[in-house]
Amino acid sequence: MKTIYFDIYENLRDRIEAGEFAYQSLIPSETMLAREYQCSHNTLRKALEVLKLHGYVQPIQGKGVRVIWQPDRQARFVLGDIESFREAAERNGIEASTKVRSFETITADDAVASLTGFRTGDLLYHVERIRFLDGKALIYDINYFLASAVPGLSPAIVESSIYDYLEGVLGVRITTSKRSIGVEHVTNADRDALDLLDYTMVAVVTNHTFNDDGIMFETTFSRHRPDYFTFHDTAVRGY
């Protein structure tokens, strides 16, 4: 990254993950680190802020900054911050592939508008994809894209990586994403799309994504087979 504080954040994060700063230990003080990285006190604090938000450390007033990160123990499919399916699969070291189930252009009626949060009359791309992990159909993705914000979307693009197209070709930057997670009964479509075994419920992640204009341009429902679904989160008091 180009900014100083982000470089420092990455470096400190790597040092924690490498074990240089052990779980439960205190890292060097802000003034020491600012001297080491040749930056100002405020810039170093900004780096610590990001470390804290990611659950690596916990600053304690008057004492120091304690490491609270420890390696994950489970090896399931873990959702992180804002990242694509492919990124998540790579990070989890899982072989992944995608199959497009349907691709169509629709105009939002009242039902779709209420379901997705778009406005009635909006022109949308409706995409359904099946995600394979380790050769098994485990995630059923139902996307709605605002056509005006994602011009030129095509089945071929959807087949590879939508986010590469958004970020690379269109120059859209994804900044904010609101998620909610629930558990629902399987539908006939789920049974059709997924290798469900005898599961009768799926974990559903609903995702509203905003582009750098602050426009919600994507609503996605990701329907996961329960045994491959895990979601992680770090909450910080006051934030």
Place this chain on the structure above:
Amino acid sequence: MKTIYFDIYENLRDRIEAGEFAYQSLIPSETMLAREYQCSHNTLRKALEVLKLHGYVQPIQGKGVRVIWQPDRQARFVLGDIESFREAAERNGIEASTKVRSFETITADDAVASLTGFRTGDLLYHVERIRFLDGKALIYDINYFLASAVPGLSPAIVESSIYDYLEGVLGVRITTSKRSIGVEHVTNADRDALDLLDYTMVAVVTNHTFNDDGIMFETTFSRHRPDYFTFHDTAVRGY
């Protein structure tokens, strides 16, 4: 709150929720707001930072700060940041009560240590409680507290509010909390504890809570009946 930036954050949040700043509109610029609140540029930015992290606004470089908050449409039991069951119930306007199912002191063996993340040999309080919403047994909470960090815990305290005891009596401040969410098959204990109807799976929230010493002092498994479970989250790129 006592700090300036938090006061400003709360005020701006209220103005957004009251509709003074509409969804998708741009709020006044940082310089204007800094003048209005009689504070420095940086202090106002700190307030905006918190607003952003809570999913109220999205700053766009060169353009302004866009409101992306809109009122929740669902009326289920919504989990927020770090908050107690009672706080969440009140915020959701639901009548809630709690029944203690068991209370015991144990020494962590290898199995418990692996399950909870505590160390083998740690002295723990093991508490099981059933949460009632609208008169129905919907959440089955299994807590493990590190005894050395929560001295004097008793069934009577557990019956009312553990967090009032921690914060009020012991002066512990809860700062960081790591969560993961999964879906599991119901156990016999689930069937015994909850009004499960014909559900065969439960949503499980695993919570590791850290006190202000950076010590993990609580591990909780909250097992929810699926139809009453929803989890919300806002992710921001780069953080």
Place this chain on the structure above:
DNA sequence: GCCGATTTGTCCGTATGTATC
């Protein structure tokens, strides 16, 4: 396409407050 005004983003230095030991 360029330029200048506006707006957010980053960085610095400093001062003061508050908690811990």
Place this chain on the structure above:
DNA sequence: CGATACATACGGACAAATCGG
């Protein structure tokens, strides 16, 4: 009480992005 460490706040400077003329 003093030393140390994190937390808050201020003011100033410049960079980067956007938009309109």
